[in-house]
Amino acid sequence: MLPRVYPILDTGAVVARGADPFSFAEALFEGGAQILQFRHKAPYDRAAVELLGSIAELARSARATLIVNDRADLAAVFDCGLHLGQTDLPPALARKVLPPPNLIGLSTHNPSQLAAAVAEPVDYLALGPIFSTGSKENPDPAVGPGQLRAWRLLATKPLVAIGGITLE
Numbered sequence: 001m002l003p004r005v006y007p008i009l010d011t012g013a014v015v016a017r018g019a020d021p022f023s024f025a026e027a028l029f030e031g032g033a034q035i036l037q038f039r040h041k042a043p044y045d046r047a048a049v050e051l052l053g054s055i056a057e058l059a060r061s062a063r064a065t066l067i068v069n070d071r072a073d074l075a076a077v078f079d080c081g082l083h084l085g086q087t088d089l090p091p092a093l094a095r096k097v098l099p100p101p102n103l104i105g106l107s108t109h110n111p112s113q114l115a116a117a118v119a120e121p122v123d124y125l126a127l128g129p130i131f132s133t134g135s136k137e138n139p140d141p142a143v144g145p146g147q148l149r150a151w152r153l154l155a156t157k158p159l160v161a162i163g164g165i166t167l168e
Contacts, residue, residue, distance in 0.1 A: 002158045003034040007068075010039045010135055011051070013065040013066040020080055025055045029062035037083055039069040046101065056080055065103065081105070083126070086113060104121035105160065114154045125155050129163020139163070 007028050011021045028036055038055055040048055050070065056078040059066035064067050067081040068074050074095045075082040079101035083096055089097075094104055107126045108114040117125050143151070148161055 002160065005033065006035050006037065006160050006162075007033050008037040008039050009055070010041075010100060011048070012041055022054055024060075025058055028101045029058055029064055032038060033062075033064060035065045035067065037069055038080075044071070044074070048141060053078060058069070067103065069104065071154070075102065081123075084122075087122075091122050095121045107162065109143070111151050111154055114151055118154070118156055122157065123160040126160040126162045127151060127155075128161060131164030133164035133168075146164040 009021060009025055014021045014024050014112075025036060025038075034088070036055075036059060038052055042048065052074060056066050059080075060160070065081055066078070067083050068078070068083070069083045070085065070088050072082050072089055076097050082098050083105040083165050084091060084094060085107045086109070088094075091104060091106055098104060103122070103123045105124045105126055106120055106122045107128070108117050109128065114125065114127060127148060128143060129139055130143050130145060130148055133139050142164065152159055
């Protein structure tokens, strides 16, 4: 159901490194990415919405799935999937805005959240951070690969490992 690699385009991190988010997305799709999460933690102004729309068009051209982080309304506007965190819109309400076949994913950070998430109307779960991450102000404790393997047994849905994952 999900590809083996699930890149996340964090617009703030990309810009902080002097790169252009659109070009970054284009390179990911040209490199064969079949899914991409658009993560924009700054306020959504007109430019951010236009960027999301342009990347949604890129995804359609690449026959790839675009997932919007946190924003069910924008996922619906651009006919994309949605990724939710533990403090975002509850999945049951998000599903009213974004019916199947649009994908909805939910982040989890510990075994109790992971076990509870299985009952939610979502298509996949994320577990993390697997490694320490600098992309969040107050990150949850790192899970580590060992816990990922052990806790994987709690999830009956596809599971994505997130957080601090690099080439190393």
